Amino acid sequence: MIDLRSSPLLTDLYQLTMLQAYLEANMQEQAVFEFFVRRLPPRRGFLLAAGLEQALGFIENLRFGEEELDWVRDCGRFSRELADYLAQLRFTGDVHAMPEGTAFFADEPILRVTAPMPQAQLLESRLINILHFETLIASKAARCVLAAPGKLLVDFGMRRAHGAEAGLFAARASYLAGFAGSSNVLAAPLYGIPVFGTVAHSFIQAHETEEAAFESFSKAHPGNVTLLIDTYDTEAGAHKVVRLAPRLKELGVTLRAVRLDSGDLAEHARTVREILDAGGLKDVQIFSSGNLDEYTMRDLLARGAPIDGFGVGTHMDVSADAPYLDCAYKLEEYAGRARRKRSEGKATWPGRKQVYRRYDTVGVMAGDVLTIEGDKQEGEALIQPAMRAGRRLAAPEPLEAIRARATAELARLPAHLRDLSEAPPYPVTIAPALRELAQAVDRDTMQN
């Protein structure tokens, strides 16, 4: 059985095509590829690196199973030599990376692969697929965290995430960025992420009356109840909760919150708060959902909406205002010589690179230097070894540690980047050593 998520056939055909050509030409010298984002999307002042754990898992488990080899042998496109090479293929190279949860900027590599060319090339498609999406969502989730400081944020997006893995990766990426958890159950056994849930409109509708639904649901989960009150009329729903409260108390139910999912959430939250407070339910919180993102949450809070928590769904899980990153996995060096793509509008910095980050006296990020490896600069070197000769250098980093790093990073961002609007870019300087290398590579390839 081919497993979709780990199959090496989850790649672009040209990877296999190129592999065959590399083998025929015996081009198996060491190649260096780096993954980076060319330009940040509009309104993104920073990105949060994510996906390294899944990327390393993919790399260390890379192998062709019998069914996959059969396809390669029988598809009529490839040589026996390629199939034999793939049958014994394991990743034997090195990986360097920024730790997950690190803030980064345009042109800064977050992952580097150093390996014999066919191996390094073959990783490309799926490696981008993993790093791109988790980074995209962690970055979007970080904006939500900045927009709603101190609020309980829960990922509600699995249903409109793009497929199964997107739903799961989005739960992970948003949690590491600072969310409290996800509604996606599978995130609990797979990643140990706290899961949250309330009740759907269909449940309310299936009962003869809204009160009957509230009571039936509360009895089934007495320890921790959130009631959805907007199925018919939000304020009427809030009054019903007040009337029902003594009965729920008798039953030993802990009523934690009500959920609003439609209409003008700020208005409804205010009136519902008044109704609950007047009814002696000051401790019952207001949780809201429904087409939320960092902009709507910021606006709701700016309008003084008394909302204690938010379920953020579709807009985060598809990163609706910027559903992709302009990212690439580019050849930077082959057989000891630096390389560079010069295609119009797509030129890249050559060579193995390092990013140094400086902080001001109160610990706020003050500027990065992008340079070649070995050109030591002031500040913290962000790219660290993660895998050597095909083996991880450390056990998988606990998600809680990544989450703590992301929280620290958000606190260290310059104030204008913590804001959500278009802002002057964070200063990333290209070191002279890197500029010189780029010029040397260009001179070298001019005759091409």
Add this chain to the structure above:
Amino acid sequence: MIDLRSSPLLTDLYQLTMLQAYLEANMQEQAVFEFFVRRLPPRRGFLLAAGLEQALGFIENLRFGEEELDWVRDCGRFSRELADYLAQLRFTGDVHAMPEGTAFFADEPILRVTAPMPQAQLLESRLINILHFETLIASKAARCVLAAPGKLLVDFGMRRAHGAEAGLFAARASYLAGFAGSSNVLAAPLYGIPVFGTVAHSFIQAHETEEAAFESFSKAHPGNVTLLIDTYDTEAGAHKVVRLAPRLKELGVTLRAVRLDSGDLAEHARTVREILDAGGLKDVQIFSSGNLDEYTMRDLLARGAPIDGFGVGTHMDVSADAPYLDCAYKLEEYAGRARRKRSEGKATWPGRKQVYRRYDTVGVMAGDVLTIEGDKQEGEALIQPAMRAGRRLAAPEPLEAIRARATAELARLPAHLRDLSEAPPYPVTIAPALRELAQAVDRDTMQN
């Protein structure tokens, strides 16, 4: 081992929470849910139904494995009764649906589930996850097909699709909408989709000269060669192809195309066409890629760019201009009584519905009627039985048949919907019988 794609834990926590409440209240009567899109996204005049095959596969294989049951038992949230119920759970209900590849519009259900409440409810999250994404991409791909009639279109998007399954589903959805194939290798063994591939910039860069790269690649795949010519300078690359052509001929290489991936593609295509023609390579086609979508392809072709085929990637695989649909899976009936959600801005039509479609004398779609099942109208009834008592009524429909249907549907669209701009909506009439049912349901629930 939990399989992410088929695990019933790939769901929202509230589904399990509600199930427990339904079991405790013994609410296991028959429920009817329908999946539909509330509003089409901006600039979408129609959608193409897709994902039914994967949805049916999910439904018929629904079961909790031991690991999943262990999680339910040990998480501290659920009763022994729920775990016992889940252990024996199989889907025993009916499914009705529009065939894949059918064009549809706002408020028209494309899938209906009729089953005991807990079963029907439990399907919700993953069913939406599947139908939403495949429909989203099939609809985007259909626009690409309409924008570039007669051109070879290939899905190049896997690397920036949102995870593994998104890359695979996008290959399937774009193929059924009329694409020629995908670069995603796994789409071949899994779906029988033709796969396409050329060569990456890294391959060119790894060689000492561009000519050496061209020759090395051609020798490895002599039967069908597409050369990427924009790594350093597009026109210089085209001249090199011309100079190399006699040598390739000697080697028995069939040079099929050159690929352009950067810069002003219309300008480059024109000059490259001239260079190739002047060099006696009139049969060598021009294939282009690089941030393409239906708008850029339409513009390139309107400018007369001599481009024979397009690789469409990120913008299609994430449906960049509309990365989600406002869709829902809503309770329409429970225990024989129609139901309706009235939440502000989210009210839905109650009951089991059918869509009838009329055509004009030349076969163009002339208007739909949305009504309740059994209220026979003029035209073709679009919603058909697909599963009865948990079993499919027919073998999976071949992808080629779905693709043929989609092609026919695009040909039958009114002219203004085949255009890509904002247009007057297609007429969908609500039948009096459905309006009356909605009013009756509202009267009925007013006292709530």
